Amino acid sequence: MKRLIFVVLALSLCLTGCSSGLTILSNYRRIENIELVRTVTADISGEGVNVAVCGTAGEESVARMYEKTGSSLGVALGELILLPLGRDAILSHTENMLIGEDMARERLNECLDYIERFSEMRLDTGLLIVRDGTARDLLKGLTGEDTPAPDVIAGLARNISKTGEGYFFTCREIASSLADNGCALMQCVRAQEEEKLFEARGELNIVPAGFAVVREEGGVEFLSDQETLGTMLILQKYKSRNVDLSLPGGVVTVSVDSVETKVEPVFKKDGSLERMSVRLALEANVICLKGEADLEDKALREAAEMELSRIFREAAESAIRRSRELGLDYLDLESILERQAPLKAEETLRNWEQVFPILPVEVEAESTLQRTYDIVDPPQDAKEDQKPWEKMIRSLKGS
Amino acid sequence: MYRTKKDPPAPETGEDAPVTAAAMEAVFAGCYDFETRTLHIGGDTKNPVTLCFIDGLVSGSDVAEQVIKPLTDPERFGSIRGAEAVSMALGGSVYVYTAKHREKLGEAAGDLLNGFCALIFDAERAAVTFEVKSQQRRGVEAPKEEKVVKGAKDAFVETMKINSTLVRRKLRNPHLKIKEFTLGKRAETSVTLVYIDGFTNPQIVEEAAKRVGRIDVEGALTSAAIEENIVDNYRSPFPQVISTERSDKFCMNILEGRVGLLVDGLPLGFLVPGTFSQFMKVPEDHSGHFIVASALTLLRYISVALTLLAPAFYVAVAMYHQEMIPTRLLQSMIEAHASVPFSTAVEVILMLLAFELLQEAGIRLPSPIGETVSIIGALIVGQSAVEASVVSPVVVVVIALAGIAGYTMPNQDMGSALRLCRFLLVLAAIALGMFGVAMGCALLVYHLSSLESYGVPYMSPFAGSEGQHLSRALLRRSMTVKRDREPELGTGDGGEAKL
Secondary structure: OOOHHHHHHHHHHHHHHOOEEEEEEEOOOOOHHEEEEEEEEEEEEOEEEEEEEEEEOOOOOOOEEEEEEOOOOOHHHHHHHHHHOOOEEOOOOOOOEEHHHHHHHHHHHHHHHHHOOOOOOOOOOEEEEEEEEHHHHHHHHHHOOOOOHHHHHHHHHHHHHHHHHOOOOOOOHHHHHHHHHEEEEEEEEEEEOOOOOOOOOEEEEEEEEEEEEEOOOOOOEEEEHHHHHHHHOOOOOOOEEEEEEEEEOOEEEEEEEEEEEEEEEEEEOOOOOEEEEEEEEEEEEEEEEEEEEOOHHHHHHHHHHHHHHHHHHHHHHHHHHHHHHHOOOOOOOHHHHHHHOOOOOHHHHOOOHHHEEEEEEOEEEEEEEEOOOOOOOOOOOOOHHOOOHHHHHHHHHHH | OOOOOOOOOOOOOOOOOOOOOHHHHHHHOOOOOEEEEEEEEEHHOOOOOEEEEEOOOOOOOHHHHHHHHHHHHHHHOOOHHHHHHHHHHHHHOOOOOOEEEEOEHHHHHHHHHHHHHHHHHEEOEEEEEEEEEOOOOOOOOOOOOOOOOOOOOOOOOHHHHHHHHHHHHHHOOEEEEEEEEEEEOOOEEEEEEEEEEOOOOHHHHHHHHHHHHOOOOOOOOOOHHHHHHOOOHHHHOOOOOEEEEEEEHHHHHHHOOOOOEEEOOOOOOEEEEOOOOHHOOOOOHHHHOOOHHHHHHHHHHHHHHHHHHHHHHHHHHOOHHHHOHHHHHHHHHHHHHHHOOOOHHHHHHHHHHHHHHHHHHHHHHHHHHHHHHHHHHHHHHHHHHHHHOOOOOHHHHHHHHHHHHHHOOOOOOHHHHHHHHHHHHHHHHHHHHHHHHHHHEEEEHHHHHHOOOOOEEEOOOOOOOOOOOOHHOOOOOOOOOEOOOHHHOOOOOEEEOOO
């Protein structure tokens, strides 16, 4: 009975106002008071850091922007959490962090550190470098009446791989690459002024601007579009891209839907490393034809395949060239070598920093134009070994 | 008490007292349904005998036709008197198939209460009792609580003889033993222990007999009077005795090596030992295709998790761990909760209470009204509550999901225990978030794992058997394949069977 009285009294404490109901943990938040932060920006501002966030209360609510400047990213974000309107900002749903160019060059590690250490932030947060302007201005320009900036950025994240123009690297990937290779790739974006086709959208649009390479010790290098494509091919981040091929009689636009990349070491007879081989196997389909080009002509198709191979081969070559110029192995050639021939390449791996700038890398590309969507499709003279059923039968026989 | 000299002495009414008409009348004094009638054996007025019975317990026509008619027939009994008349009545001159000679008053009175009539021979200070039970009892019907889709539709009734007959008809085995016990100081209820001799683990039989023999109640008129007295841990809300109204389920469990209990007056059969996995099974599992049955069994386990954890998990993530909620869903939840005045904790507790109230109202009311109340409650009240911003729609969905998942439990006692735990887990989640849920689950697992039923771990085969035979609990094999018997039950053959 005494025990029962004790329990009843203890429970009744919850009703006395001494505690906020039955809640004991300190991180209790009323769900209706939550301000959901989905995008954070970070720019250098004088000696400190300027941060801005875009928050929404619910699906239908208007996106609100808040900003604060502090001596560091942590201080600024800590003060920003004390929002006006009595709302509780939570950073756990931050999808992307936009980082200004200067901030990326000088204080990128601060951003990574904050995400890694602050338990509310997720390692899957995408990190983007904003070129030609501040991240804050981009966020402000993207925010429209009914179009929150995070939705626009999320749309770009979904579509960027389809257009083959880039890849959103997450904090986890960047931090891991910095630790392993001393450098990491990051996606760059820039603001683009576009005519407002509907009122609800913001003043600006966001477009991809290639990759940047960041060094562990600080500093950023930007890659061209061709180098970005080549990097994506070698890192197998490529999904799809439309390419114009100039041929006799017109321009053929093809959709390159599949690229199989094989990077492997080639050894000499004495066991020493001769070179690295990069082989690209491309499969494309015709999606548009401008001019009088006759796609039933086998020679024309072969010319198209050669042209396509050339474009992709040159992209891969340019990526390798730039990587060696910078002396940064962001293409992960070292780990590929280590994975594929750990014993044979032991000596090479030990002296990797000396070997990498002079290591010959050979790039080969082979393209196949699969469908032309002409009346006769696939073309009658198509190689027998390209037919899928033939491939299947052969593989079954082989097994 | 004032007594004149002419008053006869009061008859002895002890258990072992001799049987006389006066003593019997004294025992049943004040019982309006106790009837006596003086008959003349062979029609001879000098040869009286007293016929006693309890009206309603005996069949009037059977008494008249099978007892009175031959007894008063001059050609049959003529001038036979005394001990010779007793001997003839026992020897078959009275057309009743069960006759007993009683010299003790307690035995004779007991027979009367069990549907016998008694012929009391005062001179011999003895009685002959004949079984002439009334046939006014409920016939065998389809089970009402445990629905049968494809299976036997003969459910247990309140009469134990009928129930034991149903079992005998399904298990035609001379080794099937049905041992009788009498329980209750005053009600004297018959209870039988059913098992297969030489097959069922004798230790379980012995333990069950010991526990039944130990039951000390006024009368075993409810199932709790039996269940709470024969389980290992009566404080646990989880059922440890399988109760069923289906005779086929009862017999299947006897064949698996369990011990059954039938109680006179209860349309239920009880089975021990009861393990958690047994409460997840229904006889239909053995009627349908084995793949479908296995999928449905797995679904029931998922339902256990849903009914237990859904509200608690929702409370924990909505109050403390919003980072676990996908962004879009969290946005919807914020939006939906914006106009609700109550906190998530109050909202969930209110909804859980409302759900229990509706359920209780639906059960207690007559069936057409009960169904109406449920529909009104679910549709109109729920919808109105959401529209009036008393609760948010997400909470309604979560509570409804947990409630519906709870209804998939084949055993109502298990469903009730899970409902109770659901409340406790919600309280733990309100206080400590996901940590509270984890703590609550750990305590629940600890409690369940520490339970035993007749020496068999309650959570076997999940606990206590090193994970072996897990498939037996989760899946049903085809009837064409033999499988191991439950090793925990320690059956006589201990081998394989097509179960």
